[in-house]
Amino acid sequence: TQLLEQSPQFLSIQEGENLTVYCNSSSVFSSLQWYRQEPGEGPVLLVTVVTGGEVKKLKRLTFQFGDARKDSSLHITAAQPGDTGLYLCAGVESNDYKLSFGAGTTVTVRA
């Protein structure tokens, strides 16, 4: 059983559309990270959120951390083919060195 549940597992949209990816858990996290991974490469850190209710924006990407620090979402506005990839959320429980990863959401943006 995954500590972090991501949904949907797959998402295919047309260029210009918006999309949202969800990351949910019954556990409380001291911080949560989002990564994007392209085939054959390592994941690249996009953002870290640490405060309940926090919203961070990175160009067309908006990240939100739930008030209770148990869930997060990633929203992409006007998606582009370059946004295609595997999006992974990962959480850190208090006093721990380890990240717990979700199973990932594969996003495909069609031109």
Place this chain on the structure above:
Amino acid sequence: SQTIHQWPATLVQPVGSPLSLECTVEGTSNPNLYWYRQAAGRGLQLLFYSVGIGQISSEVPQNLSASRPQDRQFILSSKKLLLSDSGFYLCAWSPGRLGNEQFFGPGTRLTVL
């Protein structure tokens, strides 16, 4: 700036052969180091992590072992590979503080035949 290297990039090995994957980090001291395995298109499974030289924590009992002979070097090994050891292996580092984000290497694609 910090960089992380992994080699080899790809590896094809017969069942029963030994394995050694190497990971090195530059530009930082006392990093926490991690080995993950990833199935195709899926999340990451933590295999080992280390908070210092000679200190290894194993997360999943299996056919693999890890060692940290130097501060910025992390090695993943096996004496005899199994078919199920095939996968994409990723090394990562984080600053030596609790709960920090991790930075990943380029990965090694291992195929066991």
